[in-house]
Amino acid sequence: MSKRLKRLKKLLQGTILDIYGEKYSRDLFSEFARLHCPCVIVNSMNAWPALELWQPPWIRFMELIPFFSKIRVAVSMSSFSGVDQKYIDMTFFEFLNKSSDESFNCYMAQCPLLSDEGLFEELTLSSLVKDIKKPNVISNQSVNVHLWMNVKPVISETHYDSYQNLLCIINGSKFVELVPPSAMLKSYSVISDVHNHTLNRPRAAYEINLKKGDILYIPEGWWHRVESSENTVALSYTWKGIDQQALAIDLRGELDVYITRNAIKRMAVKRIDQVLQKKANDAKLDAKILENISAGDSELINELFEEYGIIQILYNAPPTSVRRLLTKMKKSKELIKFLKSLNAEEGYLIMKKLDECDTEPITEFTNDLYDGSKVFLRMKEILTRHKIFMVKKAVNFVINRVT
Numbered sequence: 001m002s003k004r005l006k007r008l009k010k011l012l013q014g015t016i017l018d019i020y021g022e023k024y025s026r027d028l029f030s031e032f033a034r035l036h037c038p039c040v041i042v043n044s045m046n047a048w049p050a051l052e053l054w055q056p057p058w059i060r061f062m063e064l065i066p067f068f069s070k071i072r073v074a075v076s077m078s079s080f081s082g083v084d085q086k087y088i089d090m091t092f093f094e095f096l097n098k099s100s101d102e103s104f105n106c107y108m109a110q111c112p113l114l115s116d117e118g119l120f121e122e123l124t125l126s127s128l129v130k131d132i133k134k135p136n137v138i139s140n141q142s143v144n145v146h147l148w149m150n151v152k153p154v155i156s157e158t159h160y161d162s163y164q165n166l167l168c169i170i171n172g173s174k175f176v177e178l179v180p181p182s183a184m185l186k187s188y189s190v191i192s193d194v195h196n197h198t199l200n201r202p203r204a205a206y207e208i209n210l211k212k213g214d215i216l217y218i219p220e221g222w223w224h225r226v227e228s229s230e231n232t233v234a235l236s237y238t239w240k241g242i243d244q245q246a247l248a249i250d251l252r253g254e255l256d257v258y259i260t261r262n263a264i265k266r267m268a269v270k271r272i273d274q275v276l277q278k279k280a281n282d283a284k285l286d287a288k289i290l291e292n293i294s295a296g297d298s299e300l301i302n303e304l305f306e307e308y309g310i311i312q313i314l315y316n317a318p319p320t321s322v323r324r325l326l327t328k329m330k331k332s333k334e335l336i337k338f339l340k341s342l343n344a345e346e347g348y349l350i351m352k353k354l355d356e357c358d359t360e361p362i363t364e365f366t367n368d369l370y371d372g373s374k375v376f377l378r379m380k381e382i383l384t385r386h387k388i389f390m391v392k393k394a395v396n397f398v399i400n401r402v403t
Helices: 003-012 026-034 059-064 092-098 121-131 244-250 256-282 287-295 298-308 310-316 319-331 335-340 344-355 363-372 375-385 392-402
Strands: 015-018 039-042 071-076 086-090 105-114 144-150 154-159 163-171 173-179 206-211 215-218 223-228 232-240
Touching: 015 026, 026 039, 026 215, 059 092, 059 121, 071 092, 086 092, 092 105, 105 121, 105 154, 121 144, 163 173, 163 206, 173 215, 173 232, 256 310, 256 344, 287 298, 287 310, 298 310, 298 319, 310 344, 319 335, 319 344
Parallel strands: none
Antiparallel strands: 015 039, 039 215, 071 086, 071 105, 105 144, 144 232, 154 223, 163 215, 163 232, 173 206, 173 223
């Protein structure tokens, strides 16, 4: 084989496919990790002995796993979830036998091979490490390694992890539904028995079919639901993401309220902006009217409020025109009456427009806004309605301080 062909083969080892199927060099994995963007790495596990050895009738496992040593195995009648999940300790031989039992399903879920947790299964399964290799894309990371194995098809319900994850398929296949963290704001309430699991299956943003030899990068915080075919074996290489708990401990919780408040404000603003944009887009306004609104005709804006609705007009009006209009209302003593008539979305939009007046202070309107629409306090109605909070008490605590 020529040197050129050898270099070409080496280059093709470990191609990255993004969530749209586009190909990239394996060297770009650090960029995917930095941007928290999922990707699939193909053709990078060819040198793993496990790809040939870890398959039915599981002779290699019987050789390496001590016969009487126990493994903690998840059992279920149907799908598997972190909510009220049951576990049974059994030997690997018992796992194979019980997997043929039709009354329930067995899943070796996240059994440790190498970890810093000191769990007893690590002693049982650590001999399997000789058949695997650490993926090159995380060669500098300190990782934990866990085994996932099922004989009958299994489903892991939607959840997210607080760490980075490379899911490596050794045998069988997995169908993975991925949902970015931000997409769950509308459909998921985090008030749950286990905060990072939900039985309310969201619509998948991306669907990925993983086959033997594929590696999926699942970023920290991305929701995922996994369907595993029969006789599937996989490994997850995990490493730390943002260590929020360590930050909280180091600072004795001093930043907890600050971080939570700002996170909720960001989520609230994003969600309300989506609502406003949809309402504005739904309006069928004449092109000439839109042109005059955009030009900043505050007299016209005032006249159009009653006929077309406030949101549709304000959304397209420049901030300076909104400020001129409110100033005129204040002089004629109509401002407080106007503000009291607003709902939360309308009040938010006015505040946003005023805030965009970079060169002009909005201080003179602050007291009027609080006395009139109580806009920030009433934002709570929208936020609660769209179920984006973890705990109701935390919502009240934070909202009261936001205002």
